[in-house]
Amino acid sequence: MLATPEAQCQGPQTFDLALGNATATDADLARRAAAFRTPPRAWQLRPGTTGEPSPGTIRADGALLTALKPAENRGGVILRLGNPTPAACEARLTTPTGALLLPVRLDEQPTGQQVVLQVAGESTWQLAPFGRLTLRISRRDRG
Numbered sequence: 305m306l307a308t309p310e311a312q313c314q315g316p317q318t319f320d321l322a323l324g325n326a327t328a329t330d331a332d333l334a335r336r337a338a339a340f341r342t343p344p345r346a347w348q349l350r351p352g353t354t355g356e357p358s359p360g361t362i363r364a365d366g367a368l369l370t371a372l373k374p375a376e377n378r379g380g381v382i383l384r385l386g387n388p389t390p391a392a393c394e395a396r397l398t399t400p401t402g403a404l405l406l407p408v409r410l411d412e413q414p415t416g417q418q419v420v421l422q423v424a425g426e427s428t429w430q431l432a433p434f435g436r437l438t439l440r441i442s443r444r445d446r447g
Contacts, residue, residue, distance in 0.1 A: 330388065364383070375412060383397075388434070403442070
């Protein structure tokens with residue numbers, strides 16, 4: 305046996321354990337695991353601001369939200385959704401009415417797919433097993 309001085313985990317150790325429901329779907333377990341690993345954090349931007357949702361709220365259901373960030377060119381926001389399961393799924397996306405949704409690659413360049421104008425504020429997107437979807441969400445130009 306090879307001697308490994310000081311390689312043992314000596315001293316007190318602490319661990320976090322989360323138990324899941326055996327009847328939960330793979331997508332539910334992935335969502336719960338992500339929430340367990342990275343709990344939500346909130347910071348007050350300036351005194352007197354409220355936490356009420358604005359008409360510009362974005363919501364994703366049916367898929368795992370992996371990123372929501374400003375676009376590199378500041379032309380809207382980038383939304384990334386993932387399907388952590390071995391089965392295809394349908395993501396339901398709610399965005400402000402009149403928003404333009406443009407499928408883009410990870411480098412934020414258009415994929416060539418058609419732009420979707422959110423008239424009703426809700427759309428559905430198909431995600432392949434273990435698939436990803438990246439969208440640029442911007443306001444419709446007023447002309």
